[in-house]
Amino acid sequence: MSLELNTLPAAFWTVMAAVLGAMLGSFTGVVVYRLPRMVLQEAELNLAFPASHCPSCGENLHWWHNLPVISYALLRGRCGFCQAPIGRVNLFMELALALIWAGFVAALGPSGQALVWAGFFSVLLVLLVIDWQTMLLPDALTLPLMWAGLLLATVGATQLSLGLAVWGAAGGYMVLWLVAEVFKRARGVDGMGGGDLKLMAALGAWLGAWALLPLVLFSSLLHVLLALAMGRRDQPAPFGPALVAAAVLVWACREQAWMRVLMGL
Ligand SMILES: [Zn+2]
Numbered sequence: 475m476s477l478e479l480n481t482l483p484a485a486f487w488t489v490m491a492a493v494l495g496a497m498l499g500s501f502t503g504v505v506v507y508r509l510p511r512m513v514l515q516e517a518e519l520n521l522a523f524p525a526s527h528c529p530s531c532g533e534n535l536h537w538w539h540n541l542p543v544i545s546y547a548l549l550r551g552r553c554g555f556c557q558a559p560i561g562r563v564n565l566f567m568e569l570a571l572a573l574i575w576a577g578f579v580a581a582l583g584p585s586g587q588a589l590v591w592a593g594f595f596s597v598l599l600v601l602l603v604i605d606w607q608t609m610l611l612p613d614a615l616t617l618p619l620m621w622a623g624l625l626l627a628t629v630g631a632t633q634l635s636l637g638l639a640v641w642g643a644a645g646g647y648m649v650l651w652l653v654a655e656v657f658k659r660a661r662g663v664d665g666m667g668g669g670d671l672k673l674m675a676a677l678g679a680w681l682g683a684w685a686l687l688p689l690v691l692f693s694s695l696l697h698v699l700l701a702l703a704m705g706r707r708d709q710p711a712p713f714g715p716a717l718v719a720a721a722v723l724v725w726a727c728r729e730q731a732w733m734r735v736l737m738g739l
Contacts, residue, residue, distance in 0.1 A: 487584040488576050495575030495592070496542035496568045502600045503564035509615070510608040530558035542568040563603065571596055590631050591725075594619075594680055598718045601673060605714030611669025616676050623679030638682040645686055646678025647671050653690060663710070670713045677721050684737040685724050691736065692720035 504521060511517055526535045533555040539545050546565045553560060578592040597619050605611050620643055626632045627639035634642075654666040677689055697716035704711050727733040 484580065484583070488580045491579035491584070491588070491592070492572040492576035495572040495596075498575070498596060499568035499571030500540065500542040500564065502571065502596065503567045505600055506563060506567060506603050506607070509612050510604055510610050513610060513612050513614075528553040528555060528558065531556035543572070563607075567599075567603070570599055574599070586631065590626060594623075595722070598721060602715045602718040605669070605712040609667070609712050611667070611673050611714050613669070613672065616669060616672040620672065620676035620679045623676060627679070632680055632682075634680075634682045638684065639679045641683035642678030642681060642686065643675045644678075645683050646674040646676075646689070649686055649690055650674040653694070666713050670717065673714060673717050677717065681721065681724055681728075684739055685728075687738065688724050688733060688736040689717070689720050692723055693717045696720060 504526070508519055508521055512520060526540055527533060528535065530553055533553070536554070539549065539554050541548075543565065546560065546568075549560070551560050551562075551565075552558065574595050575588075575592045578588040578595075582588040582591070597615060601611055601615055601619075604615075623632060624636070624639050624643060627634045627636045632639065650666065650671050654664075654671070657666065658664060674689070678686055681689070693713070693716040696719050697711060697713055700716055701711040724733065728737075
């Protein structure tokens with residue numbers, strides 16, 4: 475290749491990352507809608523079948539109805555056939571992933587590190603939205619995320635020794651199981667599902683065993699705040715969004731002195 479990566483301006487790579495993020499966001503919009511329905515076996519569908527169609531009129535979408543962000547703007551948020559309003563979740567995922575990918579490439583350059591961490595936080599956002607909407611954290615996402623964290627640790631891509639990643643995964647599962655048991659005894663309700671434990675194992679695999687204490691502390695605190703904000707007494711607040719928010723906080727502040735104290739480093 476005659477064209478060196480670093481001869482192209484950073485702005486070019488940031489824009490490319492935003493476009494890639496928006497395209498991935500378009501796909502994750504499908505995942506967010508279909509994966510919980512596949513888990514619950516509500517309908518005959520998978521990620522590729524049936525083709526994208528309007529849930530109102532059932533008309534198959536043309537390719538120009540499927541362009542991330544652009545189609546939503548051109549169609550003014552309505553189906554091109556029947557004018558029914560299009561759900562905002564797709565647009566949210568497209569914009570959010572464009573921002574995540576552009577942000578990591580702007581901060582870390584067009585590098586393997588940007589790819590690894592943008593990928594990690596993209597999957598976490600998908601899990602957050604699914605848990606928020608359906609109270610589910612599908613194994614099809616949490617388990618591969620955990621394995622990916624362990625495998626990446628073997629080549630040092632998460633700046634973590636394999637030992638810390640393995641202990642993070644196993645310890646994360648056990649610690650949250652313990653927290654869930656204590657909650658159950660104290661309040662007589664099941665506050666957490668198995669998906670929360672598997673997500674915590676994945677976070678441990680990516681962020682390491684030292685991150686477990688701050689992850690438990692912040693996710694518990696954020697979960698209480700979330701439950702208060704939602705004010706739903708009949709239905710418990712999902713724990714996944716609190717775990718994801720705690721992971722963002724721990725990753726963003728991992729070099730800060732106060733965070734290193736919490737990590738015991
Ligand atoms: Zn329609």
